[in-house]
Amino acid sequence: MEQQTLFESERDLPLAARLRPRTLEEVAGQTHLLGKGKILRRLIENDSVGSLIFWGPPGVGKTTLARVIALTTKAAFIDFSAVTSGIKEIKQVMERAEQNRRFGEKTILFVDEIHRFNKAQQDAFLPYVEKGSIILIGATTENPSFEVNGALLSRCKVFVLQSLTAEEIKGLLTHALTDERGFGGKNVKLDDGVLDLIANFANGDARSALTTLEMAVLNGAVTESGIEVSRETVEQCTSKKSLLYDKNGEEHYNLISALHKSMRNSDPDAAVYWLARMLEAGEDPLYVARRITRFASEDIGLADPRALEIAVAAYQACHFIGMPECSVHLTQAVVYMSVAPKSNALYSAYESAKKDALQMLAEPVPLVIRNAPTRLMKELNYGKGYKYAHDFDEKLTDMQCLPDSLKGKEYYRPTEEGLEVKFKTRLEEIKAWKKGK
Numbered sequence: 011m012e013q014q015t016l017f018e019s020e021r022d023l024p025l026a027a028r029l030r031p032r033t034l035e036e037v038a039g040q041t042h043l044l045g046k047g048k049i050l051r052r053l054i055e056n057d058s059v060g061s062l063i064f065w066g067p068p069g070v071g072k073t074t075l076a077r078v079i080a081l082t083t084k085a086a087f088i089d090f091s092a093v094t095s096g097i098k099e100i101k102q103v104m105e106r107a108e109q110n111r112r113f114g115e116k117t118i119l120f121v122d123e124i125h126r127f128n129k130a131q132q133d134a135f136l137p138y139v140e141k142g143s144i145i146l147i148g149a150t151t152e153n154p155s156f157e158v159n160g161a162l163l164s165r166c167k168v169f170v171l172q173s174l175t176a177e178e179i180k181g182l183l184t185h186a187l188t189d190e191r192g193f194g195g196k197n198v199k200l201d202d203g204v205l206d207l208i209a210n211f212a213n214g215d216a217r218s219a220l221t222t223l224e225m226a227v228l229n230g231a232v233t234e235s236g237i238e239v240s241r242e243t244v245e246q247c248t249s250k251k252s253l254l255y256d257k258n259g260e261e262h263y264n265l266i267s268a269l270h271k272s273m274r275n276s277d278p279d280a281a282v283y284w285l286a287r288m289l290e291a292g293e294d295p296l297y298v299a300r301r302i303t304r305f306a307s308e309d310i311g312l313a314d315p316r317a318l319e320i321a322v323a324a325y326q327a328c329h330f331i332g333m334p335e336c337s338v339h340l341t342q343a344v345v346y347m348s349v350a351p352k353s354n355a356l357y358s359a360y361e362s363a364k365k366d367a368l369q370m371l372a373e374p375v376p377l378v379i380r381n382a383p384t385r386l387m388k389e390l391n392y393g394k395g396y397k398y399a400h401d402f403d404e405k406l407t408d409m410q411c412l413p414d415s416l417k418g419k420e421y422y423r424p425t426e427e428g429l430e431v432k433f434k435t436r437l438e439e440i441k442a443w444k445k446g447k
């Protein structure tokens with residue numbers, strides 16, 4: 011639970027804490043939730059907020075929004091950490107909330123990193139949420155569908171918060187330089203482009219951006235007219251020479267393209283180099299892992315079906331342990347993809363089928379393979395003549411499964427690369443059997 015000492019003043023707090031928004035108008039980003047007429051804004055303004063889960067990456071305003079809601083609704087606010095609190099602390103807080111309820115006061119219990127609570131701890135909230143003793147607002151960087159108990163999740167509305175754009179963060183930094191709670195009155199001067207560098211480096215994390223700005227200003231050159239912050243100072247504060255890497259800009263796409271094409275060209279050395287360039291620049295390892303997973307099916311496919319298993323395992327490893335430890339798991343995946351046999355037959359099959367599907371959206375499903383769960387459907391010949399492949403020795407039938415207009419159409423054309431040659435042989439046997447019927 012959050013406590014403040016008698017000797018702590020606002021000026022001693024970090025810049026991000028001093029500039030924490032107090033009203034909805036001061037909140038940066040999240041216009042999809044807080045814009046005029048949007049659902050969360052209406053709930054807050056109408057004082058009809060129920061229990062919520064805020065899901066989003068670090069530094070996007072989950073705690074800030076909870077505090078703004080408490081201020082706007084005039085509710086008691088209790089800040090609770092899943093890292094340092096257990097069931098004993100939960101019960102103590104619930105008793106306070108119950109007392110507040112008896113006196114007609116709402117209590118907002120904000121639980122940071124709610125995904126870190128185990129099932130028993132999460133269950134301890136349930137009765138108090140159900141009877142209205144508390145309005146629970148949980149914050150998580152993990153998918154609540156997997157990390158929050160179903161019983162608790164069903165009683166909460168989930169809102170997805172998005173990373174701030176570079177422009178939104180730049181606006182925050184500009185505000186920090188003029189607001190009295192920030193560096194207003196200190197006459198801070200920055201080299202051209204420095205705010206853009208900090209905004210891009212933050213990767214959507216407002217707290218990270220404000221922390222970087224604070225370090226740069228505190229380490230800036232003090233002159234008679236104020237404080238001067240150079241580009242070099244910012245680079246030293248971040249210890250990143252890769253500050254120019256814009257994760258939303260052209261270089262981001264250039265590097266992921268280089269990684270993808272190096273793997274496609276079976277060049278593990280180049281692939282590992284481009285991987286290192288991205289990770290050391292601060293790229294999200296899960297983004298890289300997702301791209302590798304796509305590559306496993308797009309460029310390898312059934313030439314080596316295990317490629318997809320390796321890619322998914324690498325994604326899970328990144329999810330479990332994060333950077334810098336997961337760099338070796340991504341390296342394993344990248345090298346595997348690079349040396350694996352290549353086939354784009356699956357990609358080509360889907361693209362060809364997609365073209366036909368978009369042009370012939372109304373093509374009816376053949377009656378023989380339609381589902382017939384009701385009597386009426388059976389009377390309409392749904393499923394009539396269906397042959398269950400497992401009832402036949404060859405495990406094959408001569409049923410037509412494509413619409414009449416696409417009869418005989420071929421989408422999947424296997425190559426002879428790697429294991430796909432086995433699939434090609436099997437497919438040829440299947441077609442020969444059907445042709446002979």
